[in-house]
Amino acid sequence: MTETNAASTYRLPPLAWLRAFEATARHSSFTKAAAELNLTQAAVSHQVRSLERHLGFLLFERLPRSLKLTEIGAAYLPPVRRSFEDLASATDGLFGPVGNxxxxxxxxxxxxxxxxxxxxxxxxxxxxxxxxxxxxxxxxxxxxxxxxxxxxxxxxxxxxxxxxxxxxxSDAIAVCRADALEQGEDDNRLVRLTARRPLIHVTGYEDMWQRLAGSLGIALPRLSGVNVDTTMAALELATAGVGPAIVQQDFAAPYLARGQLVKALDSTLPLKExxxxxxxxxxxxxxxxxxxxxxxxxxxxxxxx
Incomplete structure (x- = not known):
């Protein structure tokens, strides 16, 4: 995306206008904002008016001796301020002095x-x-x-x-050791896989086998097995040959790449988490x-x- 297209897509006003708006809102004064930004009062006032025309809304009420944020101006100020803070943090983090x-x-x-x-x-x-x-x-x-x-x-x-x-x-997949891999279609493979060995369950997600079976049109009863509290433990138990496990695909990737485990089924299970x-x-x-x-x-x- 080119710079022109990006500005058009995001409808971003010039940074100088936003700086003038933020400083003016903080000081409630064009004069004090001008002193901070090393500009004239007229220049800051002009930049704020340019921003208002760009947005199509008044950001300040011009009172006889002061300025007051309008309702939409008050709503706009926090995200503008956060954006400046995030930009400052990123700049300091990437280009600031090296230290501990x-x-x-x-x-x-x-x-x-x-x-x-x-x-x-x-x-x-x-x-x-x-x-x-x-x-x-x-x-x-x-x-x-x-x-x-x-x-x-x-x-x-x-x-x-x-x-x-x-x-x-990440979707979830069923994994097992290669010597426990069943052949055939997924529904038949799942029935044989779960019938002859204990299943590994991750605590809090014990229904994963039932959910995967349901996606294949199979009514699978809740089966006993081994419960662990982390995916890492489930993968290690599966690698040790205790039984198959259902885990997040991204987490299983290193085990699959090293050949320690294989996908027990071709099917995957979308996760809401x-x-x-x-x-x-x-x-x-x-x-x-x-x-x-x-x-x-x-x-x-x-x-x-």
């Missing part, structure tokens, strides 16, 4: 071990001045007092009090390190690598 900086990441154990670990070297090589502290967790619902720079959770995205951004989705970036509502600013790390995460998810 630390990023604290909280993420599910399986995500850290199975998805992040094979990729993290690329981040540390690109940003060697950023140290990373990882706090692995099992349950997204657990309450943690310690603040973190980047909070990544797996679930349905419904966490009251938090703003969420879906980072990564996903990995989300989670931010407490009302948090004013994201650290420069977090801005850089999140941008890198999005690039890695977009892949391929």
């Amino acid at each position: 900086r630390t990023l604290t990441l909280r993420a599910p154990t399986s995500f850290v071990a199975l998805w992040l670990a094979p990729r993290l070297k690329r981040f540390t090589e690109r940003f060697p001045d950023i140290s990373i502290r990882v706090a692995s967790v099992v349950w997204a619902q657990t309450h943690y007092e310690e603040p973190v720079d980047v909070d990544l959770r797996y679930g349905d995205g419904n966490w009251p009090g938090y703003a969420v951004e879906c980072l990564m989705t 996903a990995h989300y970036l989670v931010t407490p509502e009302g948090r004013q600013r994201t650290t420069a390190e977090a801005t850089v790390f999140i941008a890198w995460l999005r690039t890695e998810v977009a892949g391929p690598h």
Whole structure:
């Protein structure tokens, strides 16, 4: 996308107009904003009026001796301010002076071990001045007092009090060792697979085998087996030959690539759960390190690598 097309697509006003608006709103004065921006009062007033014409709305009420944000101006100010803060953080993180900086990441154990670990070297090589502290967790619902720079959770995205951004989705697949692989069509393979060996269940998602069977038109009763609390444990048990497991396809990829496991069925199971970036509502600013790390995460998810 060219610069012209991007500006047209996003209907972005010039940055100088936005700076004039933000400074004027903060000071409630064209004169004080002009002093901060090293411009004349007339220049700042002209930029704000140009922004208002561009948007088609008045952002300020011009009172006899002061300025007051209009209702739509007050609504526009927070996202403008956040955008400047995010831009400043990203600029500082990418181009600022090198120093000893630390990023604290909280993420599910399986995500850290199975998805992040094979990729993290690329981040540390690109940003060697950023140290990373990882706090692995099992349950997204657990309450943690310690603040973190980047909070990544797996679930349905419904966490009251938090703003969420879906980072990564993945279908689920059934996996097993090659010596346990059944032949034939998926429905027959599933029946034979589940009949002769214990199944591995991930706690909280024990209905996965029934859901997969239902997608194939099979009514599968709830079967006993081995329950574990992480996908990582499920994959290790499947590799040890305990039984087949249903896991996220992205997490199973390293095991499939190494030949430790194979896909037990051709079918996949879409999941409503996903990995989300989670931010407490009302948090004013994201650290420069977090801005850089999140941008890198999005690039890695977009892949391929």
